[in-house]
Amino acid sequence: MNVLAIETSCDETAVAVVRREQGRNRVLVDIVHSQAMHARFGGVVPELASRAHAEQMVPTVRAALAEAGLERPDVVATTAGPGLIGAVLVGLSFGKSAALGWGVPFYGVNHLEGHLLSALLEDPAPAFPFLSLVVSGGHTTLYEARAVGDYRALCQTTDDAVGEAFDKVARMLGLGYPGGPRVEALARAGNPKAVVFPHPRPAGRPMDLSFSGLKTAVRTWIERHPETPPEDVAASFQDTVARYLVDRVEQGVALTGCRRIAIGGGAAANTRLREALVATGLDVYLPPKRRCTDNAAMIGNVAALRLAAGAPPWTLDCTARARWEVGP
Numbered sequence: 001m002n003v004l005a006i007e008t009s010c011d012e013t014a015v016a017v018v019r020r021e022q023g024r025n026r027v028l029v030d031i032v033h034s035q036a037m038h039a040r041f042g043g044v045v046p047e048l049a050s051r052a053h054a055e056q057m058v059p060t061v062r063a064a065l066a067e068a069g070l071e072r073p074d075v076v077a078t079t080a081g082p083g084l085i086g087a088v089l090v091g092l093s094f095g096k097s098a099a100l101g102w103g104v105p106f107y108g109v110n111h112l113e114g115h116l117l118s119a120l121l122e123d124p125a126p127a128f129p130f131l132s133l134v135v136s137g138g139h140t141t142l143y144e145a146r147a148v149g150d151y152r153a154l155c156q157t158t159d160d161a162v163g164e165a166f167d168k169v170a171r172m173l174g175l176g177y178p179g180g181p182r183v184e185a186l187a188r189a190g191n192p193k194a195v196v197f198p199h200p201r202p203a204g205r206p207m208d209l210s211f212s213g214l215k216t217a218v219r220t221w222i223e224r225h226p227e228t229p230p231e232d233v234a235a236s237f238q239d240t241v242a243r244y245l246v247d248r249v250e251q252g253v254a255l256t257g258c259r260r261i262a263i264g265g266g267a268a269a270n271t272r273l274r275e276a277l278v279a280t281g282l283d284v285y286l287p288p289k290r291r292c293t294d295n296a297a298m299i300g301n302v303a304a305l306r307l308a309a310g311a312p313p314w315t316l317d318c319t320a321r322a323r324w325e326v327g328p
């Protein structure tokens with residue numbers, strides 16, 4: 001079974017072909033066009049993102065099919081949310097039309113489930129049940145994944161997501177967009193112990209996740225201590241985030257007894273976080289960095305897993321959603 005997968009929920013136009021054979025999913029083609037034009041605005045401009053998706057869609061799908069040596073796929077899978085609604089609509093409308101034209105089943109995929117199950121594309125892959133830490137630009141959640149479609153959120157951010165915190169700190173340090181990779185690059189030259197930021201653990205609610213307090217602490221520090229080298233601020237912030245997330249993962253392990261932990265989402269590309277997770281000695285599954293940031297292979301992966309597990313394809317009235325919790 002060859003799945004043509006399309007992802008346009010934010011500022012990446014991504015198309016992949018994922019083949020399911022002998023009980024495993026294999027990525028045949030993985031194209032990601034990142035939209036560089038948002039950099040000068042300091043963040044993603046939704047209208048520009050949608051326009052660029054519309055321009056890129058047909059040529060990128062053609063290129064993906066040609067690279068896979070396919071005239072048409074057996075299934076079309078597209079991100080149906082959550083994300084920027086105009087951006088999601090470009091990929092979703094195209095995907096549904098293409099499936100209808102080819103006469104093949106269509107599957108609408110939750111973007112977060114894509115990140116949640118990314119580690120299953122790798123070899124070795126975690127066996128169920130496993131914990132999955134999804135750290136993206138808009139979401140930060142630690143899930144317990146019991147089976148395909150059976151997830152329990154153990155803790156979830158109530159304010160800023162990890163990627164968002166990186167983006168905001170990048171702005172405070174004048175680094176521009178995208179923030180995460182720039183903070184990480186600057187932090188390489190800094191001392192992670194230079195500034196002691198408060199470990200953000202809301203009193204009495206130990207399984208909460210929150211990053212707005214840390215973000216404010218960074219802002220206040222920069223205002224009061226402008227002489228601190230920016231690389232030290234970046235390294236100390238990054239280190240605090242990594243230790244905080246590891247703390248939550250360890251609590252998740254204590255709560256569930258499950259020692260297998262996978263990660264996904266853009267901030268999972270952060271080397272400090274990856275090292276901190278490995279250092280726990282838990283059974284850690286880290287997808288390659290290009291599969292942590294937005295891509296379509298993870299969307300094809302979910303569709304192939306769900307269809308293999310017996311889920312019926314979605315009908316064409318599957319709608320685009322700006323918000324969508326991961327569910328059954």
Ligand code: KG4
Binds near residue numbers: 135139166178181267
């Ligand atoms: O998953 P993703 O590509 O898009 C969303 O679904 O949101 O995540 C994007 C987020 C951005 O906030 C970006 O700053 C962050 O991931 N990010 C990173 C790194 N690479 C991307 N954060 C920290 N370190 C990185 N290396």
Ligand code: ZN
Binds near residue numbers: 111136137294
């Ligand atoms: Zn994402």
